[in-house]
Amino acid sequence: MVAALAWAWGPALLDWAWWSAVWRPDAEACQAVRGQGACWGVVAEKHRLILLGRYPQELAWRPVLATVLLLGAVAGALWPPAAAGGTSMGRRVGLAVCGLCGAVFLLHGWPGAQAWGLGVVETDRWGGLPLSLLLSAGALVAALPLGTAVAVGRREGGPVLRRVLAWGVELVRGLPLVAVLFTASFLFPLWWPGATAPDVLLRVWLAMTLFATAYLSETIRAGLQALEVGQQLAGASLGLPRRAIYRWILLPQALIRMVPALVNSAIGLFKDSALVTVVSLYELTGSLGLALQGDPVWRPFLLEGTLFITALYFAGCAGLSAAGRALEARWTLRRGR
Template sequence: MIHNRTVIEARPAPTHTIGPVAWLRANLFSGPINTILSLAAIYLLVSLLVPTIQWAFIDADWVGTSRDDCSREGACWVFINARIGQFIYGLYPRHEIWRVNVTFGLFAVLIAWLAIPRLPLKRWVAVATLVVFPFVAFALLYGGRFGLPVVETHRWGGLMLTLVLAVVGMVAALPIGTLLALGRRSKMPIVKSFSVIFIEFWRGVPLITVLFMASVMLPLFLPTGMNVDRLVRALIGITLFQSAYMAEVIRGGLQAIPRGQEEAAAALGMGYWKRMGLIVLPQALKMMIPGIVNTFISLFKDTTLVMIIGLFDLLGIVQAALSDSRWLGFSVEGYAFAALVFWIFCFSMSRYSQYLERKLHTGHKR
């Protein structure tokens, strides 16, 4: 008997099983129906994308200072260039814009420090971000200290105001929502009843109604001579409203943790707050990242509702610019710019949440 011991060299996989052609055959053209649907979808995309690209880029006007510089048939991005300062800073004094830039530059550095894995002193940076930075930001933006002139909040607007509303709402809603979620699961009747009533009340009222009540009705119940800033009222309303939704997201994560985790911690002699802070909540928060980020994205987009109380966020300042007689007829460019800015921030939050999910993966994902 003759045994062939010759080793056959490795050969590449057949071209029809790997590569772009194989992917197309497997996913888009795997059968007659899929082929027809894929061709129809491609035709629809081409029909929409080609004119859009032609209008937005090829035939667009980019440079100029007035509508007279928009002589082509495409988009007039001159409108955005002429109003970009107002879109970002609102009516903030131009000679004081450096204060806004310093504030958000400092905030970006702190967030980047917390987001980059290998940087040291993260605990102290987190404390500085949550405790020290809000006072520094208020002192810079509002003024009245360190020789800085006061800039009233009615002059705040544009992207700056959108970020203030969103960041304050997110930072404040998460701890309040956590306490409400724990209170709803509490065995103490008074705490549980208060948490349930609070959550169900704020979840049952539209945010636009909350803002309207905070702006119009709340001053009627205040003592004579007492006045609360309109922006502060909006921030309180947004925070309370968002806390109710955050509480339900966190409660869902807490219910996903097996009871044995808390019982084991209690058997080790841990008190309630230690069990929650060291055992239960860290596990639950990892599972709640998609829900929490989804709530944050919803909050970021809901900031546009402050227009009804006279605060001009990014969308509000764009709409105000469109009413200028010198720029009538460029609403598409204005709304496209606002949509792009909102998409960039929301998409960034979504991608970072996916990064956190991969980083904190502990075996829950199947």
């Protein structure tokens, strides 16, 4: 079926996307081939707004450097090391946290640092690819230890704690992410005492973290339940406390089993970051609409812009998948499985 469709539509699609396409930012040339060829000139014309949002143009080096820092931190945290000894999970998490903190500092700046080009830029000016990466990576890094704590609490806590955690997980999982984002953005300030609620970006990040925690906790709990009960009993027979049993015996083994599911959650969170545009945060999808809004010359070529950000999302998801497969293979090889 797929081969038949590719044979029937492939040549026409290739002609539209490549041979008859306009690659330069020439509006007249794009209008001339409209309906016959793609206009990739809209990407050349609007790429800064699409990728960086409303961030001040004269300070564009800051979100670019923040994006490089975020990508480097994610790659360093996920990609398996060449050395046989490997890299501890604590160092990987620490690297991701440092990358996130450095990116936030670059994007926000510091009061009185205008002379060095690091003056404060309010969060409502952030957007594009840096915002998508920051929200998804930040939520995942925060949700992973929280999800682990919830999963262990549901296994080892008392009856009341287990019931409360189970209700909390089911409540969050039973809501769509859009509803959680709306609650954090519009309802939470009504409940906040005083006149000023926390920044909307912080509230959205907390909402995404809470949402990811609920799903990751079930993934981690499933990985722990997949282990033989004798592993925990053996640790207890050696006199190890429960915390040490989980840290040194159960969680390292369960982590290998959870890598595909964790990568799947990371991919889903990266794509779900596009939903923050409904609360007026202009990540990639929102920045595209912002770039073409009120521009009658380039707005007819929304399809080409959408295909461009689709390619960016696909590249990010493919990179996460490749890193997850390599990491899983490396850890499996080290443990002789």
